[in-house]
Amino acid sequence: MLESILSYMAGLDPLWIYATLLFFSFIENVFPPSPSDVVVVIGASIIATTSLGFVPVLIITSVGSSAGFILMYLVGKFFGEKVLRSGRLKFITDEDLTKTDQWFAKYGYKLITANRFLPGTRSVISFFAGVHELNIFKTFLYASISAFLWNTIIIFVGMQLGNNVELIDYYLTTYSKIIVSLTIIVAIIFAVRYFLKKKAGKPA
Numbered sequence: 001m002l003e004s005i006l007s008y009m010a011g012l013d014p015l016w017i018y019a020t021l022l023f024f025s026f027i028e029n030v031f032p033p034s035p036s037d038v039v040v041v042i043g044a045s046i047i048a049t050t051s052l053g054f055v056p057v058l059i060i061t062s063v064g065s066s067a068g069f070i071l072m073y074l075v076g077k078f079f080g081e082k083v084l085r086s087g088r089l090k091f092i093t094d095e096d097l098t099k100t101d102q103w104f105a106k107y108g109y110k111l112i113t114a115n116r117f118l119p120g121t122r123s124v125i126s127f128f129a130g131v132h133e134l135n136i137f138k139t140f141l142y143a144s145i146s147a148f149l150w151n152t153i154i155i156f157v158g159m160q161l162g163n164n165v166e167l168i169d170y171y172l173t174t175y176s177k178i179i180v181s182l183t184i185i186v187a188i189i190f191a192v193r194y195f196l197k198k199k200a201g202k203p204a
Contacts, residue, residue: 009042014051017043018060025064025147029072029123036065037154041171044158054159058151065116065147069126070140076130104132112142116150 009017021043028036040061047054104111108129115125129139161167 009046017046017050017052018056021057022060022064025061025151026068026071029065029068029126040151041154041158041161044155045161047155047159054155057155058148061151061155062144062147065151066140066144069112069115069122069143069147070136072123072126073130073134073136073139076127077133078130080127080131100128101132104128104134108132108134109138109142112139113146115143116146 009020012020021040024036024039040057043052044054044057046052047057111125112129112134115122118125126143157171161171
């Protein structure tokens with residue numbers, strides 16, 4: 001399958017490839033299951049055989065990631081409090097929100113800088129950055145730095161792997177398994193905490 005995707009993308013006009021990379025980089029923050037890193041690595045792997053350039057790919061994917069981060073920041077800023085305080089999300093308690101407040105007060109911009117290196121939490125961090133109304137200009141700056149560093153790494157990896165489809169498939173499959181595992185672990189932790197508190201008679 002990857003070989004087919006590589007062949008298909010290599011045959012596209014460079015502008016369409018850039019547009020595809022921009023779209024997937026942007027949409028990941030809005031729709032986390034989006035395989036943006038996969039698309040970026042595949043796109044990077046054909047740099048050597050097309051007119052794509054390392055710098056344009058890096059800039060486009062970083063801008064897309066940062067723009068998507070800011071969109072979710074704005075969603076969190078304008079709608080976050082209503083959703084979180086509505087009581088509809090039973091697995092999120094007032095205690096959890098208090099801890100989140102403390103974390104973002106102390107580590108807010110550091111979390112934003114690290115967000116690209118924390119699979120499965122990127123959209124959550126951007127959302128809560130908005131909820132806690134961190135400075136939007138600083139948020140965009142640190143989100144851009146994070147995206148730039150992360151994309152530099154995965155684009156470089158993609159270029160080094162080139163058309164080695166089997167190796168690309170191995171690394172991307174491993175990466176996907178790690179993301180799924182982390183997501184499941186976090187979901188289990190939240191579920192266990194919720195049911196333990198409920199069983200102990202504490203308000204959920």
